[in-house]
Amino acid sequence: MPLPSDLISHQVRLAARPVGLPTDDVWRYTDEPVGAPDEGGLVVRVEALSLDPAMRGWMNEGKSYIAPVGIGDVMRAGAVGRVLASRHPGFAEGDWVAGALGVQTVARLDARTLASAGMHRIDPSLGTPAQWLNVLGMPGMTAYFGLKEVGQPRAGETLVVSGAAGAVGQTVGQLGRILGLRVVGIAGGEAKCRFVVDELGFDACVDYKGGALKEDLRAHCPQGIDIYFDNVGGDVLDTVLTRLARKARVVICGAISQYNATSAVAGPKNYLSLLVNRARMEGMVVFDYADRYGEAVAELAGYLKDGRLRSREDVVRGSVRDFPRTLLKLFSGENLGKLVLELDGAAA
Amino acid sequence: MPLPSDLISHQVRLAARPVGLPTDDVWRYTDEPVGAPDEGGLVVRVEALSLDPAMRGWMNEGKSYIAPVGIGDVMRAGAVGRVLASRHPGFAEGDWVAGALGVQTVARLDARTLASAGMHRIDPSLGTPAQWLNVLGMPGMTAYFGLKEVGQPRAGETLVVSGAAGAVGQTVGQLGRILGLRVVGIAGGEAKCRFVVDELGFDACVDYKGGALKEDLRAHCPQGIDIYFDNVGGDVLDTVLTRLARKARVVICGAISQYNATSAVAGPKNYLSLLVNRARMEGMVVFDYADRYGEAVAELAGYLKDGRLRSREDVVRGSVRDFPRTLLKLFSGENLGKLVLELDGAAA
Numbered sequence: 091m092p093l094p095s096d097l098i099s100h101q102v103r104l105a106a107r108p109v110g111l112p113t114d115d116v117w118r119y120t121d122e123p124v125g126a127p128d129e130g131g132l133v134v135r136v137e138a139l140s141l142d143p144a145m146r147g148w149m150n151e152g153k154s155y156i157a158p159v160g161i162g163d164v165m166r167a168g169a170v171g172r173v174l175a176s177r178h179p180g181f182a183e184g185d186w187v188a189g190a191l192g193v194q195t196v197a198r199l200d201a202r203t204l205a206s207a208g209m210h211r212i213d214p215s216l217g218t219p220a221q222w223l224n225v226l227g228m229p230g231m232t233a234y235f236g237l238k239e240v241g242q243p244r245a246g247e248t249l250v251v252s253g254a255a256g257a258v259g260q261t262v263g264q265l266g267r268i269l270g271l272r273v274v275g276i277a278g279g280e281a282k283c284r285f286v287v288d289e290l291g292f293d294a295c296v297d298y299k300g301g302a303l304k305e306d307l308r309a310h311c312p313q314g315i316d317i318y319f320d321n322v323g324g325d326v327l328d329t330v331l332t333r334l335a336r337k338a339r340v341v342i343c344g345a346i347s348q349y350n351a352t353s354a355v356a357g358p359k360n361y362l363s364l365l366v367n368r369a370r371m372e373g374m375v376v377f378d379y380a381d382r383y384g385e386a387v388a389e390l391a392g393y394l395k396d397g398r399l400r401s402r403e404d405v406v407r408g409s410v411r412d413f414p415r416t417l418l419k420l421f422s423g424e425n426l427g428k429l430v431l432e433l434d435g436a437a438a
Numbered sequence: 439m440p441l442p443s444d445l446i447s448h449q450v451r452l453a454a455r456p457v458g459l460p461t462d463d464v465w466r467y468t469d470e471p472v473g474a475p476d477e478g479g480l481v482v483r484v485e486a487l488s489l490d491p492a493m494r495g496w497m498n499e500g501k502s503y504i505a506p507v508g509i510g511d512v513m514r515a516g517a518v519g520r521v522l523a524s525r526h527p528g529f530a531e532g533d534w535v536a537g538a539l540g541v542q543t544v545a546r547l548d549a550r551t552l553a554s555a556g557m558h559r560i561d562p563s564l565g566t567p568a569q570w571l572n573v574l575g576m577p578g579m580t581a582y583f584g585l586k587e588v589g590q591p592r593a594g595e596t597l598v599v600s601g602a603a604g605a606v607g608q609t610v611g612q613l614g615r616i617l618g619l620r621v622v623g624i625a626g627g628e629a630k631c632r633f634v635v636d637e638l639g640f641d642a643c644v645d646y647k648g649g650a651l652k653e654d655l656r657a658h659c660p661q662g663i664d665i666y667f668d669n670v671g672g673d674v675l676d677t678v679l680t681r682l683a684r685k686a687r688v689v690i691c692g693a694i695s696q697y698n699a700t701s702a703v704a705g706p707k708n709y710l711s712l713l714v715n716r717a718r719m720e721g722m723v724v725f726d727y728a729d730r731y732g733e734a735v736a737e738l739a740g741y742l743k744d745g746r747l748r749s750r751e752d753v754v755r756g757s758v759r760d761f762p763r764t765l766l767k768l769f770s771g772e773n774l775g776k777l778v779l780e781l782d783g784a785a786a
Contacts, residue, residue: 155714328705342713357676357705365690365721366503373713 093133093175097124099196102413104159108149111421117414126175130201133175136191138219140168140227141417141429143346155375164192168228170219186214188222193413195433216391220403224428225394226387228376229257232343234386235379237262240341240372241317245270248311250330253321254295255282257428258343262319263292264399274310276326278423285426290400303329322347324356331360338369402427409434441481441523445472447544450761452507456497459769465762474523478549481523484539488516488571489765489777491694503723512540516576518567534562536570541761543781564739568751572776573742574735576724577605580691582734583727585610588689588720589665593618596659598678601669602643603630605776606691610667611640612747622658624674626771633774638748651677670695672704679708686717750775757782
């Protein structure tokens with residue numbers, strides 16, 4: 091079926107670099123006609139957008155593990171979509187795909203951007219679009235490789251994960267349980283902690299807002315902490331460092347407490363615990379494992395299917411214009427599970 | 439030959455826990471008669487004492503990688519000595535030995551303290567007493583296992599070592615060169631930097647007091663830093679973190695800039711460079727490798743003999759009463775090479 095000639099993409103672009111939390115004035119909205127794909131290219135309708143803490147980093151200038159979003163560019167976002175038109179031999183009209191489609195209703199990709207966006211077909215029988223942005227997507231991949239490759243878990247060890255109710259944390263903890271670890275979450279507030287224990291099956295969860303993080307960790311990790319999977323940085327990281335076990339591994343996956351910092355990031359002042367405990371702190375970036383995503387998807391989809399792994403998404407339905415305020419939910423600590431924006435008018 | 443019945447040991451004991459730099463009033467001097475050894479024990483005359491940054495940590499209360507020195511106890515110190523009397527089958531009168539003999543002129547060890555002090559015979563043909571406290575002793579062991587086991591060096595990589603003119607740093611850098619690395623030292627002052635390049639053969643040395651550490655590291659490490667061997671912590675560590683190469687290894691061996699801190703230790707605020715660069719920061723404690731010291735001594739003694747490795751000691755001659763003020767040289771930044779106190783009246 092040919093593309094309608096009046097097909098328009100509604101887009102959210104970065105207008106300015108934010109200072110602190112991204113305010114309304116850092117965004118600009120555009121509507122652009124979408125032409126047919128070039129040879130080797132695709133046109134994809136965006137069905138669901140992934141909202142990630144890392145997005146805040148992409149909005150900053152300066153070198154990171156990925157180039158910043160340029161001023162005037164469509165905001166980068168992982169997404170699931172369906173192919174509207176293809177001139178690429180690997181994709182057919184109607185295929186479900188995932189990749190960095192951006193915050194827009196329709197994405198037109200040429201052969202080059204298609205590769206850099208990491209576009210790939212997904213199997214809708216393994217999970218919903220939201221699950222493909224969660225357990226079967228980047229958060230799941232991050233959890234899987236961060237825990238298995240960097241964390242080097244051994245059955246019987248104690249794993250602590252911060253951001254336990256978040257997208258990455260929920261899978262880290264559940265995977266830890268499957269691998270035979272004792273798993274203690276850290277989350278903000280009683281509701282999240284209940285969710286983490288009652289619905290996700292962690293052994294325990296500590297409320298970092300409770301004012302007794304150190305004592306609570308001591309109580310729940312009497313043998314010390316063998317693996318700490320850190321999504322938050324800041325004071326929580328500092329406190330966990332005081333409870334490391336000998337030869338502990340600290341996986342640095344993110345530092346959401348620092349992403350909107352307008353003053354200098356606070357360094358972990360207890361880092362000499364690494365020396366005392368012969369412990370390791372190591373950063374990980376999920377893209378390094380791209381050639382092994384298939385292995386992780388197969389394993390995690392199996393756990394989803396047999397019920398050992400639960401997937402929890404916080405799905406907001408709306409238009410791309412709802413992206414800016416939805417993104418802020420990540421930083422206010424109010425969302426539970428993977429935050430997804432499903433676009434109205436998108437066929438589920 | 440029986441021990442003289444009036445043999446006295448002159449001792450330096452810890453009288454109080456220091457706040458900041460150890461002042462005179464934290465020490466107490468005692469003279470005690472030394473009896474004959476018990477069955478399974480030794481009496482050893484101390485010939486040379488090792489003065490180490492780590493000593494400052496042993497004087498603090500609280501858990502570390504080793505128990506603190508108790509108030510009233512003889513100050514712990516690594517030393518080389520000669521056996522005056524032995525009732526242990528592994529040692530004979532006249533043997534040269536090394537271990538934690540403490541800051542005293544004569545040490546009497548029973549079977550139990552002999553083991554916990556790590557007493558072992560040394561071969562005086564491989565090095566002088568001062569060298570047995572340096573390249574062939576704890577600093578050399580620390581350099582060897584820290585670089586090889588934690589640093590995981592590969593020929594062609596760039597190694598940066600702080601405290602480059604110090605006991606551990608000098609061997610780390612020279613060993614790095616032997617292993618085919620590009621080696622850049624960090625030291626305080628022009629004289630130390632000249633020594634590090636001209637006498638130790640590092641490729642370059644940066645003066646951290648020069649006010650341009652970041653720029654100097656950029657100039658000398660254009661491909662980034664693959665291994666950073668950290669003896670100092672603080673601002674130097676923070677600056678080095680900004681220049682890490684992908685998959686870098688940071689060996690946390692010490693933090694001399696922090697040992698006398700009376701306020702909170704400063705955390706490395708650039709630790710998220712570990713994430714961006716998929717890098718690792720790992721602590722090491724030399725005692726973990728005790729069962730492999732023989733391997734390291736053999737290799738390092740070989741390098742000493744064939745001239746590829748130079749050993750530089752800052753030898754002070756005096757009595758045990760000179761220990762307190764000699765120790766302060768470590769923290770004022772004035773000493774070059776391994777600081778050793780050779781005891782007057784000791785037979786060389």
